[in-house]
Amino acid sequence: MTTAVPTVRLNNGVDIPQLGFGVFQIRPRDTVEAVSAALQIGYRHIDTAEMYGNEKEVGQAIARSGIDRSEVFVTSKLNNNNHTFDQALRAFDQTLTALDMEQIDLFIIHWPLPTVSNFVERWKALERVYGEGRARSIGVSNFEDHHLQRLLAETEIVPAVNQIEVHPYFAQNDLLAFDAEHGIATEAWAPLVQGAVLDDQTVLDLAQAYGKTAAQVVLRWHLQRGSIVFPKSVTPARIRENFEIFDFELSDADMKRISALDRNGRTGPEPDTFDYVPS
Ligand code: NAD
Numbered sequence: 001m002t003t004a005v006p007t008v009r010l011n012n013g014v015d016i017p018q019l020g021f022g023v024f025q026i027r028p029r030d031t032v033e034a035v036s037a038a039l040q041i042g043y044r045h046i047d048t049a050e051m052y053g054n055e056k057e058v059g060q061a062i063a064r065s066g067i068d069r070s071e072v073f074v075t076s077k078l079n080n081n082n083h084t085f086d087q088a089l090r091a092f093d094q095t096l097t098a099l100d101m102e103q104i105d106l107f108i109i110h111w112p113l114p115t116v117s118n119f120v121e122r123w124k125a126l127e128r129v130y131g132e133g134r135a136r137s138i139g140v141s142n143f144e145d146h147h148l149q150r151l152l153a154e155t156e157i158v159p160a161v162n163q164i165e166v167h168p169y170f171a172q173n174d175l176l177a178f179d180a181e182h183g184i185a186t187e188a189w190a191p192l193v194q195g196a197v198l199d200d201q202t203v204l205d206l207a208q209a210y211g212k213t214a215a216q217v218v219l220r221w222h223l224q225r226g227s228i229v230f231p232k233s234v235t236p237a238r239i240r241e242n243f244e245i246f247d248f249e250l251s252d253a254d255m256k257r258i259s260a261l262d263r264n265g266r267t268g269p270e271p272d273t274f275d276y277v278p279s
Pocket residue numbers: 021022023024025047048110141142163164188189190191192193194195198215230231232233238239241242268
């Protein structure tokens with residue numbers, strides 16, 4: 001029997017499974033196998049990006065799974081080298097071609113890019129493909145509140161999601177509150193701090209108390225905060241473990257114990273200075 005993963009209703013009425021499978025740093029040659037394993041276990045939400053170089057393999061795994069395309073929620077992201085409106089439209093076409101799909105469920109701007117500083121122009125390209133029905137929803141990633149304020153002031157469509165670094169060491173309380181206040185769902189990337197939170201003593205103590213693993217406890221903390229998560233792994237046993245988080249609930253007191261680990265511990269780039277543009 002497949003576990004029913006709860007969904008989050010986005011601000012345009014589209015439902016997204018709250019738990020997905022992320023494929024950052026999965027080599028293209030390992031991607032079909034990893035995504036196939038995830039689909040087999042029951043995941044119905046895959047998070048990829050043009051920058052990850054494995055969109056094609058994600059599409060292949062979904063096509064080969066025999067699962068109806070409409071049952072799998074697929075996200076990809078606009079890479080940082082597509083600055084103009086036309087480049088963004090072209091990049092979107094390339095993503096659909098790589099995935100071999102006619103429509104994507106969610107397409108997002110990967111980074112705001114302070115030097116280029118034209119995410120409004122890029123957003124207008126996403127509004128276009130949304131209007132054409134080729135993206136069922138559109139969103140942003142690594143946007144701070146001031147980036148979002150600008151989009152809200154200068155464009156038509158409120159992003160459906162903001163995909164940002166969030167985990168027990170970097171809880172992002174203010175940005176989560178800002179997103180919620182504006183009807184924007186938060187997607188938490190690096191939900192397990194790429195594994196670094198899994199030997200934290202507080203987390204290990206809770207894992208023992210609940211009879212679950214450290215990863216399951218941390219993922220549960222994210223779900224109970226309302227965030228959407230898509231942990232990455234290439235190990236089938238871990239992919240399964242990360243899926244088995246719907247049979248227990250953390251108490252309010254234990255949620256607070258995990259939240260108290262917050263230490264402004266960003267591990268990834270800082271959105272206000274990160275300017276990486278692939279050649
Ligand atoms: P993550 O926190 O999901 O950590 C993944 C790592 O944790 C794995 O490589 C593995 O070492 C370990 N791990 C996973 N499950 C485990 C388990 N059950 N037991 C023990 N160890 C386990 O980090 P991530 O991959 O960086 O983030 C998740 C997804 O978020 C990515 O795959 C990608 O889709 C997305 N992401 C987006 C951005 C962005 O800028 N938008 C940036 C990074 C990641």
